[in-house]
Amino acid sequence: MVAARETTLQELLEGSKQYRVPLYQRTYSWTKTQLSRLWEDITQLAEDRIKHPDASHFIGSLVLAPSPSNGPTGVQEYLVVDGQQRLTTLTILLCAIRDHRVAQEGPEHRDRINQQYLINNWKPEQQRLKLVPTQADRPAYVACLDSTPQAGGSDPVGAAYRYFSAQLLTMDDADNLVDIDHIENAVISGLALVSVTAQQGDNAHRIFESLNNTGLQLTQADLLRNYLFMRLPTRGESVYNALWLPLQDQLNSKDLELLFWLDLVQRDSRIKQTDTYAGQQARLDRMCTEEEIEAEVARFSRLGVLLKSILDPTLEKVKEVRVRLRRLRDWGTSTVYPLLLHLLDRRDAGSATSEEITSAMLVVESFFVRRLLIGRATANLNRILLSVVTEMDQTLPVDKAVLGYLSTGRKYYASDDEIRKGLRAIPFYINGRPNQRSLVLQWLEESYASKEPVDLSSLTIEHVMPQTLTDEWRTALGDNLDPGESLEQVHEALVHTLGNLTLTGYNAKLSNSAFAVKRTQLATSGLLMNQEIARQPEWGRSEIYDRADSLAERVISVWPGPLPDAQREANPAWDLMNKVLAELPAGSWTTYGDLAAIIGSHPVAVGTRLATMPAPHAHRVLQVGGTVSPGFKWLDPTRTDDPHDLLRAEGVSFDDHGRASEAQRMDLEALAQLIGVSTDELPTATPVTDATQETLRDRFIEQLIALQGSEVAEATLLVLDAWTKVGGRNEYGTGQNETSCFLIAREKYEENGNIWPAAIYPSGKFEVVFQHLRIRTPFDNLDMREELRRRLNLAAGVTIAAAKIELRPGFPLTVLVAPDARDRVVDALQWFYAKARAGV
Missing domain, CATH: 3.90.1150 (Aspartate Aminotransferase, domain 1)
Structure with a gap:
């Protein structure tokens, strides 16, 4: 016999209990993919619970077996047969919440969270932890639990702790209605789990196998089709032939499921694709007659035609609409599909014109491009896009409504001033996806409207000043350094900015060549932007800045900005810097220049900020040679410990001259990988002939x-x-x-x-x-x-x-x-x- 019941994390963890992950279980292995999905669910739940305090979100089951050593008193011990990854993740999140609240609010949260959810106070050492991971994960887990210098290492447990620490920093600001107390409440009381507990003597592993032996599953589209035609006992065959079959011929099973989810999202942006069938069934259950169900199938069939045009823009008859659909498809963000379906549906219904939906799609394209140009390509993007239809002003023309929605709140729709500043400073080449970076350069070249256009699809991005400096380039760049500047810092600050990038078909040939060589090649290019570069006698900081300024004005003219009253003064992205620092693993360090480059600031400004404002792991930011800044001081005036000692305790090695190991430095590229600013795909081996x-x-x-x-x-x-x-x-x-x-x-x-x-x-x-x-x-x-x-x-x-x-x-x-x-x-x-x- 087993006992299965719904429970919460609070109920599982409160009291004298211990959950042991058996040694034969795999080690902790959640990656950012699973962590980000859980975090999105939690933040959405926290927001929902502001208005609906009883809202909950089901996150799966735990299969538990009581320990044979349990007695009538003391700590109740359980073996975690299934669900250990989920349970471990949630307790790591509680550690991060505890440490964030201690740092931001006060030390009282340490004992509160520890004693309620993380440790069994006053119990023997072997029973102290409420969750005991596998042997391999235990040191990293205990480091997070006890907040030692090794907490947040490079192992998966440490990576999860750093991820949540960074997200909490991003979440905790005055503009956000969802504060950390709401997050904690959602985690503890709002996440619902099913606890499946075996009885003494039961074979827990056999139970686990039977729970998971589900065989081949029907897709949600299959389930919905079966449900619809169950509701059509007399009209099923004619509806199937007239409406369903044409829809099924147009869209494969995956796209059908996408269609049914897109339809739901336009009513409730919180609906997840995994809940498509349940959501549609709940909606359709309110319909009583076969005529109503038939009308729904007809509506799905009509929407299917529109979705087919989104997936294949060549089917769209109006040229201007076709161009915008193609460009948004090429951008590669499928969460824009609910809005596109809504726009085409509005035109189909006669409540929007082709001109209006074309204008609305240009606004969305501009929103994407401008966010990428200021280094915020992915920040909250999915939630913003999924909410456009439900939250925009339905009384306005669609283009005005989309512009108004995207212009309000913290959506990073960059103003003209932010574009001008961002193009000089933001490392464009490490932000967003590779195809998106190429598209921006292609679209900029297209804006020149050359009378002899070039096929841009086969061209690649070229750094005019190369990523690896030759002696020639070092001499040219070093001639114009300001007092106190290092050549490496200036190069790092400039090399990936848009002003230094172009498109070429001769990437390998140009390589690290001197500018005189590149200039000759670029002068023969069919690209007008390359001919502009070739007209420069030399290439250094002033030329890169001038080109950035010129491109900024072109961006502003091509892609409209937010509403004027929504524009704000562009400031360095200190929230992004704090996120970077929170994700920095124990045993690593970075430089003021690395941080400045990734957020589009200056090393001096970064140093000033760290010297005056709280930031996580500020002691891990060193000078370019790996030395602690002579002026380093703890913000806490009572701290007198040497940052060298703390860094050594965390695992950083220093040489006899006090220089940190260069191998442990997180440079610009590593920082971009660490926080996901760069969404470059992992190497993909695609079979070809x-x-x-x-x-x-x-x-x-x-x-x-x-x-x-x-x-x-x-x-x-x-x-x-x-x-x-x-x-x-x-x-x-x-x-x-x-x-x-x-x-x-x-x-x-x-x-x-x-x-x-x-x-x-x-x-x-x-x-x-x-x-x-x-x-x-x-x-x-x-x-x-x-x-x-x-x-x-x-x-x-x-x-x-x-x-x-x-x-x-x-x-x-x-x-x-x-x-x-x-x-x-x-x-x-x-x-x-x-x-x-x-x-x-």
Whole structure:
């Protein structure tokens, strides 16, 4: 027998209880994908509970088994047979809430949350923790529980703690109705779970298997179809032939499910795709006659035609509407679909014109582009887009209504002034998705309205001042430094800004060439923006700023801004800086310049801010050489401890001169990966024909030689040859800017799916893809990734920090030139291959 009942986290954790995750369970493995989904659910629930205090959200079940050691008194112990990932995540979130409230409100929250939900006070040490994770996760979990310097490390437990800490900082501001107390209340009392508890002597594992042995599931579209035709006992066949079959012919099962969800979202933006069937059924249950149900099927059929035009804009007859639909489809944000369906439906119903919906879509495109240009491409985007239809003013023409909604509140619809400032400072190249960055440059070139337009789709983004400075470029840039500036800081602040970027078909050929060489090539380009660059006699800070200013005015003329009364003064993104710092793992550090570059500010301004305003982990921000700033002071005047000692306790290494290890530095690229500012996809090995692979291989080698020289290219190819000899396969990518190479150890169709340890880029990086490996067997085990890191670090010139075990760190391809180092790398790859193939 089992007892199943609905419960809350508060009920589960209050009192003297302990939940033990058995040693045979897998280690904690939630990634940001699951964490962000849970966080969205919690913030939505917290908002709902402001008006509806009894609102709840079901998040799944726990299968528990009482411990054989339970007695009539003392701590009640349970084994967590299923649901340990969810329960562990929620207690980590409580640790983050506790520490945030202690820092922001007062120390009383520490004992309150600890004693109610996290520890069994006054109990023996072995019963102190209410949740006891697996042995492997325990040190990281206890570090978070006890708020030690090691809390928030680079392991999955630490990553979850850092993620929630960063989200709480972002959430906790005066403009937000949902404060941290609402969040805590939602977590403790609003999340509903089903607790399935076995009785003494029951086989908990058999229960678990029966709960999960559900077999092949019908899709939500299948369920809704069955429900609809169950409600049409006499008219079913004629409705099916006349209405449903044409709809089913137009849209596949996945798109049908999308249609039914889009229909619901236009009524309630909180509806999730997983609740589509339940939501539609509840709505349709209120209908009594077959005529009403038939009318709904007819409506679905009509909406299906409109959705087909959204998915395939070539079907739209009005050119201006077709262009806007295509551009929004190319942008790649599907959460705009509810609004697009609403706009087309309004036109279909005669309450909006083609001109009005075209104007509304331009506003949305402008909203996307302007957010990307100020470095806020993804901030709350999905919630904003899903709420447009339900929250915009329905009494206004649709274009005015969309503009009015997007202009109000904290939606990061950048004003003209923010665009002017942002284009000078924001690192455009690391923000958003690669295709979105390319689209902005393509659309800017199209705005020149050249009489001889060029096919822009095959062009790639070129850094005019290169990412890697040659001696020539260092001299040119160093001639105009201000007192106290370092060349590295100025380069980092400028290189990824829009003023330094363009499109070209000669990315590999131009490479790190001097500006005189690039200028000659750009002068022959068919792109007017390149011809403008070529008219400059030299290329440095002033030229990059001038071009940024010119492009800013073009952006302002092409993409309309928010309503004038909604514009505000552009300020540095201190909230984003705090989020970066909250996510910084123990055992790592960054610089004032790195922080300044990612938020579009200046190192001096960042230093001033950290010296005067509270910020998480401010002691982890060092000078560019890895030294603690001579002027560093704790904001708390009672603190006298040396920041060096705290950094060492967290795992940072210092040399005899007090310089932190460069390998442990989180530079601009690492910070972007860490907080998701850059949404670059992980390397994706997409199968293509052998002939295409041969072409890509040739392109890879051509780029490798052009960018790295023959010696480095030869050493790299020796590593690739060694990989194929051991049984691996080299897969060449189809990226726009360069052709990468993935070292494939296991194919997609094989057991446990595809896996590769590294990607090699002709621009000079051997990238170790820990971010990819953490969800691939057997390297989802942290110890396995650590062993790979250790083996690679045996090669001279390779120093991958433990703090980067969740990211995509790497080392320069020049390391491979030395035979001993190359052999060490090959040994590590051979070990990886054997482990990845074990049991296949």
